[in-house]
Amino acid sequence: MEEWITLELERTELGDARRTKRLIKIGENLSAKPEASVPVASGTWAETKATYDFWDSPYITPSMIRQGHIDATVERIEKHQIVLAIQDTTELNYTTHKAMSGIGYLDSKYAQGLKVHSVFTVSVQGVPLGIIEQQMWARNEVELGKAELRKQKSTADKESQKWLDGLKLTDSIIPQSVRVVTIADREADIYDLFACSRRPGSDFLIRATQNRCLDGSEQHLWETLSSQKSQGTMTVEVNRSITQPQRTATLDIRYTTIAIAPPQNRAKAEQLAPVTLQAILVTEADPPPECEPITWLLLTTLEITSLEDVHSYVRWYSYRWLIERYHYVLKSGCGVEKLQLETAQRLEMALATYSIVAGAFVVADLLSSLFSG
Template sequence: MINQWVREELEKTELGDARRTNRFMKIVSNLSNKPESSVPEASGTWAETKTTYDFWDSPYIKPAQLRKGHIDATLSRIKNYQIILAIQDTTELNYTTHEAVKGVGYLDNKYAHGLKVHSKEAATTEGLPLGIIDQYVWAREPKYLGKAAECSQKSTEEKESQRWLDGLKNTLSIIPDSQQVVTIADREAEFYDLEGLCEP
């Protein structure tokens, strides 16, 4: 059974086939009902578990498509507030113990492997989360491991730091000019290019 809030949140999701969209909503419902559980536990049956893994492995479904419905719902909620906090931060998905996973890179610990995820989340000034407005996921290439000194000589657009600028630009491009956007980031975002862009 699909939760009603999931239907409302993801109603604008377009996966090219109504059956795929319905399956996506079912997966979200299963996982949200038991967020502490593994996929098999949350799915309940082997058939549901296999269908979930097949869905994730489908070449017809892209991560951006899965995010879009939620982002559209977030933008609808944003319209109700004059001031929006746009909170940027980076985290990582550690798949070191999942040796069969492909397409990952090294993390902050060179012995760890996974993906980096930079998200921009909207919230009200009272701290009410409104949802994700932008997200960028990438895998670090092995050729850059141990070359931090060389990286410091590159331009911002060639570095991972560019994600902060892209996040700010994307946020401002989708939120109406009539609303005030306050970008919040940690000290990793303290570099000249971003600070200069934020100046009035």
């Protein structure tokens, strides 16, 4: 694990080789004891102080810390013909810290918590390749006062913008020679995302939640799919979660081409056009009694020429759990919500460092399960 961290971080460009050496040392310390506090993981007071000094440095930013890992990830991506770019959001809660210190623990905008939106890349065989993008922002912007709010659109707009920003960055970071499929859960069922322009070789595969109106049809999305005859079956591995045991699920497959109509309230004023997509509905035929059956309605720009294509796309979607795993390792495995840091800068720098440590664990986890299984 420490070796992986060293290789991953050694090309991080921080303007001075000694800073990179320090980052590697911090990465090694934290990944040896990810769940421990920073002083415990650092071992000695001198090492602890060196870590805090590094995070306090005016010459280093969180994105500089992430860049070495992103570059290494892009190198891994280049060896593939197609990669999956999975987007998801998690929340880090820092509410209790404020209460503990009683004097305002961090800048007010961090006192409540942070949202973390990551783009995690995975091969089409389900092997994690790494993070290519990560955004963090304060959760409760409403409380930041009017000046800050005026700069932004509504929170809802900003929240949905993260998917479009993620897609744009994915398109620019992943080399043109590599095809990329952006994957996201129901939160990303947004017309603007479906309609936004993508580079050649960039597609998406997104789980639908809304029962959208279809263009030129009386029927809505869900009825259109569920009224199809079953076109085949397949199995997918469902990973263990808090609520469910690991299992192999057998799915009934239905798919067809649809055109989703633009949102009615905006269609005219903004001259929005319908978007033609492939829709795939998979439903679990015989779920174990204690399990919630799988029902995924997926919308994609990927071409479907055979049932085999549909099998691949559904399997790719099933790899979305890897980003949940990554965020879980960041939160629980690395205990980042328990970080006792005095400034917002230290916290952001620490989070950037831990985001690489968490990535290392997800990669190592999977490699060891491949070798043992």
